Amino acid sequence: MSPSRRHDRHGRSPLLFHAPVPAVRSRAEEFARLAAILLSDIRLRVAGELDSVVLTIDDVPPADAGVELGRVLPATRDEPAVIVLHRLPIAQRCTDELDLADLIADVLADQAALLCGRDPDELRPR
Numbered sequence: 001m002s003p004s005r006r007h008d009r010h011g012r013s014p015l016l017f018h019a020p021v022p023a024v025r026s027r028a029e030e031f032a033r034l035a036a037i038l039l040s041d042i043r044l045r046v047a048g049e050l051d052s053v054v055l056t057i058d059d060v061p062p063a064d065a066g067v068e069l070g071r072v073l074p075a076t077r078d079e080p081a082v083i084v085l086h087r088l089p090i091a092q093r094c095t096d097e098l099d100l101a102d103l104i105a106d107v108l109a110d111q112a113a114l115l116c117g118r119d120p121d122e123l124r125p126r
Contacts, residue, residue, distance in 0.1 A: 032057050041125035049116040052080040061086045070107040083111045
């Protein structure tokens with residue numbers, strides 16, 4: 001008896017459908033996505049003051065910076081201001097995703113407040 005075309009020689013049938021699986025994101029990609037969403041919320045609170053600010057994510061701060069969670073690189077004549085978040089020092093302080101979102105929101109609000117001269121509590125995403 002020959003094996004069915006629907007089964008392999010061991011009697012197993014191949015999958016006939018693919019279950020929808022969400023795209024897998026790395027921790028770094030998920031961190032960047034969350035930070036971008038939170039910065040968008042902050043931008044809405046300041047009506048255009050931070051529209052040209054660029055967000056970047058570094059894994060760790062420079063060696064000469066010590067332990068910092070984020071920093072601001074002020075705008076120059078040729079370059080916009082940059083908010084830099086240091087992913088690993090932030091992530092290491094968090095026990096779960098909620099802690100991570102709260103800490104990213106705090107760091108972003110602190111850095112954005114430096115750029116627009118406002119109170120960080122006024123800018124902090126909810």
